[in-house]
Amino acid sequence: MIAFLRSGFSTRRSRNGLWGVPLVIVVLLVAVLTLATEQFATRENLFNLVAQAMPLLIAAIGQLFVIIVGGLDLSVGSVISFSTAILSLDAPAVVLIPAVFVLAGLVGLINGLVITRLNVHPIIATLAMQYILLGITRILRPVSGGDIPQIIISAVQGSFLGLPMPVFWGVIAIGLAAKLLYGTRFGLHLFGIGGGVAAGMEDAARNFGIRVDRNIVLAYVACSLFAALAGVFLAGRIVSGDPNVGLLFELDAITAAAIGGTQLSGGVGSLHGTVLGAVILALLANGMNMANISPFVQTAIKGGLLLAIVGLQSRKKMGL
């Protein structure tokens, strides 16, 4: 356990990145907020905090998959909005819920294929997808509205065994990602591919006999599916379809992963670090809300945070 904690402060011992730093920040933030405010440590606020943090946490986990292979997915926010729009359509839940995931999987598949087969830079491919999907979403649902299936609302807003439902969403999402990243050959291969990309040896993983293209495509599919999950959760929270609800989510997700020690050049990062990163963003938002800081300023602060965090990660090459 101690050895594991120590590895969070060293890049020599593991490829998990510096997740020890965000752990310390989380502890400090919780301490400061508890001491400085009376509301923070209340049951109500903590439940609210978990629910607020969850969509970002889930989306960041998805983003982690593509960051590990040295890519980025800027279509995450659109997938989230799109998912809420689909769920707000007039159809039974048994149709809508599978439809969300099938369509999101398709988006990831297209992203992945365009990047691997058609040789398009991931940022450009997913940026284009962001716009296309946003357009489709606005056709489906020009302004916020519609009804969300009751089953989703109950699954998000209720509680179970004395714990708020969002906790279980988090457990399932983290458990699923942990299995994929650490409990399958797929996960190991993602790290291998990303390590090669970061070291400037794009062919290295292929030389080991790894199906590089297929794994990259699957990483984008996983990213979109997690984004869809985040979208389903959000739909249950806001109880409507909203074409703008996912706006800038992709950048928050990248920020969360980067704060958690994940290297945007690929190959280095961890699930626990990313979760910590998302928790930090949620704690900051919670604290700023309690301090009555304007949401516009909060947006600007998050932008500054992203800038600072990526500024600390120096890369070998310039570029997109």
Added chain:
Amino acid sequence: MFDGQQEYLVEMRGISKAFGPNRVLRDVSLCLRPGSVHALMGENGAGKSTLMKILAGVHKRDKGLIRMNGVDLNLPSPREALSAGISTVFQELSLLPNLTIAENMFLGREPQTRTGAPDRRRMRAETAAALAELDLKLDPDQLVSTLTIAERQFVEIAHGIKADASVLILDEPTAALNAADVEVLNRSIRNLRAKGRVIVYISHRMDEIFGICDEVTVLKDGQYVGTRAIADVTPDQLIAMMVGRELADLFPARAGNLAQPVLELRGFKAAPKARAFDLTLHQGEILGLAGLEGQGQQRIMRALIGRHPVFGGSLHLHGQALKFPNRANGIRSMARLGLGFVPEDRKEEGLMLGLSVAANLVIGLHAEKPAVAPARALRDVVQRMSDALRIKTASPATPVGALSGGNQQKVLLGRYLAQGLKVLVIEEPTRGVDIGAKSEIYGLLRDFTNAGGAVLVTSRETVELIGLCDRLAIVHGDTVVAEMPAGQATEHGILAAALTTEGVAA
């Protein structure tokens, strides 16, 4: 065809391969007997690595036939080669730095537990066993990024052996190893041979070839020269097969008396623990940094333009004391002082392949000007350099990537010659260049020094350094261990000079 099944495990016949306009392999054959170590020899650029990458599925052949156990193989990717039992240790290190040793050993064919997870316990145990076989005391859970170059090389070799392959390709496996390490490696190779495996062994070191190999196939300029049993040839005969010509004819006459020094290094340290050394380059001289590959020749040269850190010493250029340049603008500041650096890797560091011959030739001249200055076309310069260097191109507007290797190299050199520099530091003057162009480039460099220039050069081909240079400085362990006139140097003498001083530095 004769009784292939008994005699040969692998047959490669009529293999041809071109990269763009460069025909790298022409109708090459290679036949491998089971239970043998087969040396593949040839000068750099002869096509050895390309041939092996075709066998490993990295490159696709344009033409030719590959058979294993009498069955035709189509090798579209490394995956198929690996599953056919062909395993490779490449010359360039290709381990993934962010994975552990055990993960690298099993990557792509991990054992799985019942839940489908990679079986880490088994990977760890088998890796430990494989490392122990090579006398390595490394933790299988260590990240590869924390290993030394030699350790990585051994892990690569362990990986190749571990693959349970029937064919193991070792492409210059000993480049980063010392003598004791080489002996450990040889023992493993003999074990594999006893098990009936085939080992293809690429190396330039004659003692290794004669110490461990059974047969040798020689390539020259992408063509098959012949296959011999090692017992039937001498080292001199092998060299004759590789070179196939009188070397002396290739090289221009050496310089006469040397004039004043132009570049002086005093108490120079290229690595923290390396011994300090002095080095002087004179006007009119071609000075070669010789020695085993990767012993610090490149580090010393790159330190001169700030591309490698310096750990002590002083630098004089034309008698003027200089601070060692920094990375940010070392190339520019040294060019202003008359020193140009010609990088080895044409594709990555040398040329802008998509730009025209003309643009590549004059970019150095433009770089001397302020950014807001008007850019003249400098057609006269382009014309003059194209004529002087005899660059064969359809037009100056042709993208340089469409030229042959030799002409590309001339364009690269031409860029620095056009700048009117006094000192050229050249990493590999003729890498991947055919014989005719080599000879021309040697002549150009000699013309440059005869006109008052000076050249500091290194090369993987020792023969080239001996023929081209006036004087050689033997580099080992990031320091100069001996100097000798090139006219009296031999490959053996250089190796002896390098190796008798082994252990001077870490």
Added chain:
Amino acid sequence: MNPVLRRLAAVPPAYYVFALLLLVLWIARPNMLNPNVLGIFVRQVVPLGILVLGQLLVMRVRSIDLSGGGVILLINYIITSRTFPEASGLMFILMALAIGGAVGLLNGYMVAKRRVSAVIVTLAVSIILVGLVQFLSSGKPPGDVPKYMNEIFDIKYGPLPLPVLFWLGCTALMWLALQRSVYGRYVEAVGENAEAAAFSGVPVERTVVAAHVLAGLIAAVAALVQTGSIAVGSVRVGLDLPILAVAATILGGVVFGRGEGGVWGPFFGVLSFALLFVVMTVFGIDDPGKLIAQGVIILMAAILYGWRSKRG
């Protein structure tokens, strides 16, 4: 492929798209094809056209600038909010250039010296600026644009609006700079192979920083023109311009590191967008359709170049 086809495939897609849209318009609404109407349409895309000049410059050196939206918004806010009631036109111009230059310098430093992902940096900068303006204005439209700015924007010489002439002039200037200056050679070399450029003595980092600073200054100019084109300030103005600029640039045959399209390819890329908006309005396609069209155009152009670079 035969040589003629290969030649045709090398022409930036913008020219084909422009011709196609012109044809569509000619068939659907021939009466719109007169100089006066077209002049108005083209005048609308002048801010985009100017912004594209910066975008193509940074894309030539394998970077990207998505911060233009934030720059335009901030400058528009400063001019329309009466924060500086005494400021003259010249003062506004200087302030705009200072803002653009500072943002460009920050972008350039982060991209070239810190080697941070250009998309992330410039998006983050944009978010900060937008957040700042929205905070300052509390999300409400700030105020009126000074009259003289609208008047300058409305000047016409025959059928030719002044902004269009200004855009043409700026484009010609950029063309001249890239074609005829040493800096143009630096840009070309860095885009093709930054490492080889460095070994040739090209100051790579400075070239990239300069490209970003220029892009920032150009964004400031675009902001001034954009402000002149509207009567009332807005907290949404210009936000979609950077991505349109990327699309127009790629459509015009300039992709990361490669500049076959020069400056006139992207110029026609912008004209294509001008016509596209007209055609979409004619066919009753509204905002969502435009978003999809932008995405599809970026994707198609990028695919085309990815496909070409794979073969060549």
